[in-house]
Amino acid sequence: MTGRPLSGIRVLSVEQYGAGPYGTMLLADLGAEVIKIEDPDRGGDISRSVGPFTLGEGDSQFFQTFSLGKKSVALNLKTEEGRSAFERLVQDADAVVNNLRGDQPAKLRLTYPDLCESNPAIVCAHLSAYGREGERADWPGYDYLMQAEAGFMSLTGEPDGPPVRFGLSMVDYQSGSQLATAVLAGIIGAKRTGRGCDMDVALFDTALHQLSYPGTWYLNEKYVTGRLPRGSHPSITPSQLVKTKDAWGLLMCQTPKFWDLWCKIAGAEHLQADERFSSIPSRRENLAALSDEVDKVMMARTTDEWTELLGGKVPFAPVYDIAQALDNPYVQSVAMTSEIDHPDRDRPLRVLSSPFRINGERPTPHRAPKMGEHTKEFLK
Known part of the structure; x- marks a missing residue:
């Protein structure tokens, strides 16, 4: 170049x-x-x-x-x-x-x-x-x-x-x-x-x-951000690991739009109508119950099936090991590996x-x- x-x-x-x-x-x-x-x-x-x-x-x-x-x-x-x-x-x-x-x-x-x-x-x-x-x-x-x-x-x-x-x-x-x-x-x-x-x-x-906003929260409110199950986001739910039929995925409904869209695509309108999960704060308050309910839905399909179904619509990614990550066809399509002579x-x-x-x-x-x-x- x-x-x-x-x-x-x-x-x-x-x-x-x-x-x-x-x-x-x-x-x-x-x-x-x-x-x-x-x-x-x-x-x-x-x-x-x-x-x-x-x-x-x-x-x-x-x-x-x-x-x-x-x-x-x-x-x-x-x-x-x-x-x-x-x-x-x-x-x-x-x-x-x-x-x-x-x-x-x-x-x-x-x-x-x-x-x-x-x-x-x-x-x-x-x-x-x-x-x-x-x-x-x-x-x-x-x-x-x-x-x-x-x-x-x-x-x-x-x-x-x-x-x-x-x-x-x-x-x-x-x-x-x-x-x-x-x-x-x-x-x-x-x-x-x-x-x-x-x-x-x-x-x-x-x-x-890099402590970023958890640092700001503590400096101003003395709020100590801790660990949540499944690597959940400290304030937005569901934004965490989810179980699928064969492995794991990472689902991130960072906005109400994505939560509503996930419920529609996944056939989980009953969760959308549940008062416990009607808003970001209520979903966060009922994190354990929500995780169980989301798992029940996600376990109906494999990780690959969910990636195909949700890709480009709702933020979702498969959880890969290094071999799977580097053998991913998408990596080749964006030219993120190269060969050099030695x-x-x-x-x-x-x-x-x-x-x-x-x-x-x-x-x-x-x-x-x-x-x-x-x-x-x-x-x-």
């Missing part, structure tokens, strides 16, 4: 593992030249060695997941030679990104005051667990910890079960997305003023911000496509780089 909107933007990234690399990969999808600065004395990005599925020496499917379309320059920033080479790269870059522990950017001199002499317009973006200031600046931290402390696990799972984390590292991915937003905002400002800045994103701050495989490596479309087309993915693959190109 040509004409991607960030073509000509260069980002240097001192990144590891998931959150930071996810964010810079989004920038690469949009056309930015993202150069991973990897310490050869430490084997580069630690995710290169994350199993169980490796791809030759210093590469893995995990690493490919987060570094598609990037380049790699091997530099040890703690040596005089490595630092000098890095500062030369900064001169022609638009941003320097890292996702190190909060106390590390200052030690490695990756902040705007450290780099502005090399490039006054440089944007220095920092993603850390708890930020670069405060009592936790030197604390290591990961997604799961944020899910625990920010209250996510208290909202996930069944009411009588233990706290449950998300199956995926969504705090990492959301923080990476926030990082990409911060980088773009900083670059736009620098293009306008000629002056760069420091931009900060923290996993903890991002997680807490030198250590005798067949293409299948990957998830970019979530972006540019003029109707998804960016063509390219494999993640070998360790130091582009060092000579940039340091010659």
